[in-house]
Amino acid sequence: MAVMTYREALNLALREEMKRDPRVFVIGEEVGLYEGAYKVTQGLLKEFGPKRVVDTPIAESGFTGVGIGASMVGLRPVIEMMTFNFALLALDQIVNSAAKMYYMSGGQYNVPIVIRGPGGPAHQLAAQHSQSMEVYFYHVPGLKVVRPSTPMDAKGLLKAAIRDDNPVVFIESETLYAVKGEVPEDPEFVIPLGEAIVRREGRDVTVVAYMGMMYRAMEAAEELEKEGISVEIVDPRTLRPMDAGTIIGSVRKTHRAVVVEAGAGFAGMGSEIAAFIMEHAFDDLDAPVERVTGANAPMPYARGLERAKTPSKERIMEAIRRVCYAERS
Amino acid sequence: MAQKTETKKAGLPAVDTELARRLLGDMMLIRRFEEKAAEAYALGKIGGFLHLSIGEEAVAAGATSVLRRDDYAISTYREHGHCLAKGADPRRVMAELFGRRDGLSKGKGGSMHLFDKSVNFLGGHAIVGAHLPLAAGVGFAINYEGADQVCVCYFGDGAVPQGEFHEAMNLSALWKLPMIWICENNRYAMGTSLERALAQTEIWKFGEVYGIPSEPVDGMDVLAVRDVVGRAVERARTDKTPTLIEARTYRFRGHSMRDPAGAVYRTKEEVEREKLRDPIALFRDKAIKAGWLSEADVRAIEKDVNDRIDDAVAFADASPEPPVEWLLTDIYKED
Numbered sequence: 001m002a003v004m005t006y007r008e009a010l011n012l013a014l015r016e017e018m019k020r021d022p023r024v025f026v027i028g029e030e031v032g033l034y035e036g037a038y039k040v041t042q043g044l045l046k047e048f049g050p051k052r053v054v055d056t057p058i059a060e061s062g063f064t065g066v067g068i069g070a071s072m073v074g075l076r077p078v079i080e081m082m083t084f085n086f087a088l089l090a091l092d093q094i095v096n097s098a099a100k101m102y103y104m105s106g107g108q109y110n111v112p113i114v115i116r117g118p119g120g121p122a123h124q125l126a127a128q129h130s131q132s133m134e135v136y137f138y139h140v141p142g143l144k145v146v147r148p149s150t151p152m153d154a155k156g157l158l159k160a161a162i163r164d165d166n167p168v169v170f171i172e173s174e175t176l177y178a179v180k181g182e183v184p185e186d187p188e189f190v191i192p193l194g195e196a197i198v199r200r201e202g203r204d205v206t207v208v209a210y211m212g213m214m215y216r217a218m219e220a221a222e223e224l225e226k227e228g229i230s231v232e233i234v235d236p237r238t239l240r241p242m243d244a245g246t247i248i249g250s251v252r253k254t255h256r257a258v259v260v261e262a263g264a265g266f267a268g269m270g271s272e273i274a275a276f277i278m279e280h281a282f283d284d285l286d287a288p289v290e291r292v293t294g295a296n297a298p299m300p301y302a303r304g305l306e307r308a309k310t311p312s313k314e315r316i317m318e319a320i321r322r323v324c325y326a327e328r329s
Numbered sequence: 330m331a332q333k334t335e336t337k338k339a340g341l342p343a344v345d346t347e348l349a350r351r352l353l354g355d356m357m358l359i360r361r362f363e364e365k366a367a368e369a370y371a372l373g374k375i376g377g378f379l380h381l382s383i384g385e386e387a388v389a390a391g392a393t394s395v396l397r398r399d400d401y402a403i404s405t406y407r408e409h410g411h412c413l414a415k416g417a418d419p420r421r422v423m424a425e426l427f428g429r430r431d432g433l434s435k436g437k438g439g440s441m442h443l444f445d446k447s448v449n450f451l452g453g454h455a456i457v458g459a460h461l462p463l464a465a466g467v468g469f470a471i472n473y474e475g476a477d478q479v480c481v482c483y484f485g486d487g488a489v490p491q492g493e494f495h496e497a498m499n500l501s502a503l504w505k506l507p508m509i510w511i512c513e514n515n516r517y518a519m520g521t522s523l524e525r526a527l528a529q530t531e532i533w534k535f536g537e538v539y540g541i542p543s544e545p546v547d548g549m550d551v552l553a554v555r556d557v558v559g560r561a562v563e564r565a566r567t568d569k570t571p572t573l574i575e576a577r578t579y580r581f582r583g584h585s586m587r588d589p590a591g592a593v594y595r596t597k598e599e600v601e602r603e604k605l606r607d608p609i610a611l612f613r614d615k616a617i618k619a620g621w622l623s624e625a626d627v628r629a630i631e632k633d634v635n636d637r638i639d640d641a642v643a644f645a646d647a648s649p650e651p652p653v654e655w656l657l658t659d660i661y662k663e664d
C-alpha cells in the first residue's frame with residue numbers, strides 16, 4: 001500500500017492500463033500539453049507521446065464520437081470531459097451511439113470506452129459548473145456508471161472500467177482530488193464494477209451515500225454514535241449496475257434506511273434506492289425510508305445559498321434520528 | 330488546399346464488361362431490393378420507418394466499386410444500398426427489415442440500423458449528423474494502428490447544417506484522417522429544401538473552409554462517382570488526406586414510406602424531370618452503346634438480380650421471429 005491522493009490514484013490507473021494495453025489511449029481537451037485541467041493526466045504526454053495522449057479542440061460531441069467510432073474497430077479510448085457539465089454536449093453520442101451500438105447491431109459492435117472527469121457540486125462554481133450529473137446516465141440501459149469515493153476505489157474502479165467491454169461513465173469529483181488514502185500498488189489490483197462496499201458497520205440504520213455525501217454521512221455517524229445510534233454506511237460505488245444485494249442485506253440487518261444524495265431529489269438516485277428497498281425488504285423495515293437530497297433548485301453562487309443547496313451533516317443526522325424514532329438529545 | 334474539379338482522372342482501369350456488369354448489377358440489385366421492400370411494407374411485413382434510396386443507387390455502387398473489402402463504410406438510416414453494395418447478403422438484410430432472427434442485427438436494428446461486421450459496414454445511424462464523428466473515429470483508429478484502409482462516410486444534405494458535420498470536417502482535416510466524406514445531396518431533408526436550410530448551398534465549398542480537397546459530382550453518373558471517389562481513395566490511402574464529395578442526386582420516392590411520392594414540398598413536374606436522369610437507365614444505355622454490355626447481358630443481369638431478391642424475400646419470410654428472451658441479450662458484452 002502507498003498513500004496517495006485521489007488524483008494520483010487516477011493517474012496511476014491510467015499509466016498502468018496504458019502500459020498494459022497499447023490499444024488504450026487518452027483523448028480530450030487539455031489532456032496532453034496542459035496536463036489536464038485538474039492534472040489527472042499529468043506526465044502522460046511525456047511518457048506515452050501524442051499518439052496516445054490526444055489533445056482535442058473544444059468539440060465534446062465530435063471527440064466523444066471519435067472515441068466511440070475508434071472503439072468500434074478495436075481501440076479502447078479513455079475520453080476525458082474537462083468537467084462532466086460539458087458531457088451534455090455529447091449526451092446524444094453517449095446515449096444514442098455508445099449505449100445502444102451493441103444492441104442495435106445484434107451483438108456485432110461493442111463500445112469499450114470510458115468517459116471520465118469531475119462532476120457533482122464543487123466550490124462556488126455556480127449553476128452551470130456545479131451539479132450532479134450521474135442522473136443523466138444511470139437511466140440508460142447499455143451504460144455503466146461509476147462514482148468512486150476514495151483513492152483506492154478511484155484506482156481499482158478506473159482500471160476495471162478501462163478493461164470493461166462496455167461504455168462506462170466514470171464521474172470523479174473536484175472536491176475529492178486532493179483527498180489522500182491508501183492505494184494498493186499491485187498493477188493487477190482491480191475492483192469489479194457493480195460491487196458496493198460497507199464503509200462503516202452499524203446495527204441501527206443503513207445509510208446509502210457516495211462521494212462527498214459519503215464523507216458527510218461518516219461525520220454524522222460519528223456524532224450519532226455518541227447519542228447511542230449505530231449507523232452502517234453503504235457506498236454503492238457503481239450506480240449501474242447497482243449492487244442491490246449489499247444494500248438489501250444491510251437493510252435486513254438494521255431494518256431502517258436513509259439515502260443521501262447531493263443532486264436534486266426529484267427522480268434521483270434516492271428515489272430508485274428507496275423503491276428497490278421497498279420492493280425487496282418491505283417486511284424488514286421498521287420505518288419508512290428517508291431521502292436526504294439536494295434542493296430542487298439550480299446551484300447558486302453565494303456561499304450561504306450554496307451551503308443550503310446540498311445536504312448538510314445536520315440534515316443527515318435529523319433524518320437518521322427520525323427513522324430511528326430517536327428524540328433529539 | 331481545396332480544389333474543385335481536377336481534370337486529372339483517377340488511375341482506375343478502363344471500363345470493361347466485368348466492371349460494367351458489376352456496376353449495373355449493384356445498382357439494379359439495390360433498386361429491386363427496395364422495390365420489393367416497399368411491397369413488403371405495404372403488406373405489413375416491414376414496420377416503422379422505411380427510407381428508400383431509389384434514384385440514388387449510383388452513389389453507393391460507384392463509391393463501393395473503388396473500395397477494398399477491408400475498407401470501412403458507415404451511413405445514415407437510408408443505407409440499404411450502401412450496405413448491399415459493400416457486400417452484405419441481401420437475404421440477411423431483408424430479414425432484418427422483416428424483424429426476423431436471421432437479420433444482420435438479429436431483428437433488433439431494423440431498416441435504419443444495418444450493421445455487417447463481416448464486410449466492415451459500421452451501420453445504419455438515425456440521428457442526423459451523429460455518425461460523422463463516429464466515422465472520424467474509424468479514420469483515427471486506422472492511423473493509430475498504422476493501417477492503410479480508408480473509411481467512407483455517407484450522409485445527407487440535411488447533416489450539413491448540423492454542428493457535428495463541422496466538428497467532423499475540422500477533426501478529419503486537423504488530424505489528417507483517411508476519410509472520404511460523401512454527401513448525398515438529394516436537395517431535400519424531409520420537406521426542407523437546400524435553399525431553406527443552408528446559407529451556402531454549394532456543399533462541396535465547406536471543404537474549402539477546412540482546407541481539404543472537395544468537389545461536386547453528378548451523383549446520377551456512376552462512372553463519374555467512381556472517378557471522383559477513386560481519386561479521393563488514392564489520396565486517403567497514400568497521404569491520409571480527407572476529401573469532401575458532394576454527390577448531386579435525387580430521391581424518386583418520398584422521404585419514407587409515410588411520405589407519399591407526390592408530396593407538398595416539391596412538384597410532380599420536378600420529380601418527373603429528375604426521373605429522366607435515372608442512373609440505372611443512363612448507365613445501361615451507355616454500356617450498350619459503348620459495347621461493354623449487350624442487350625442479352627442486361628437481361629441476364631436483370632434475371633439474376635430478380636432471382637436473388639425473390640430468394641431474399643423468401644428467406645426473410647421463412648426466418649422465425651426472434652425469441653422473446655433476446656429482448657434482454659446484447660445490452661452488455663460479458664467477458
Ligand SMILES: Cc1ncc(C[n+]2csc(CCOP(=O)(O)OP(=O)(O)O)c2C)c(N)n1
Pocket residue numbers: 407455456457458484485486487488515517518519584
Ligand atoms: C438530429 C435529428 N433531427 C431530426 C431527425 C428527423 N429526420 C430524420 S431524416 C431527416 C431528414 C434528413 O435529410 P438528409 O440528411 O438530407 O437525408 P435524406 O433523408 O435526404 O437522405 C430528419 C429531419 C433526426 N433523425 N435526427
Ligand SMILES: [Mg+2]
Pocket residue numbers: 485486487513514515516517518519
Ligand atoms: Mg437529403
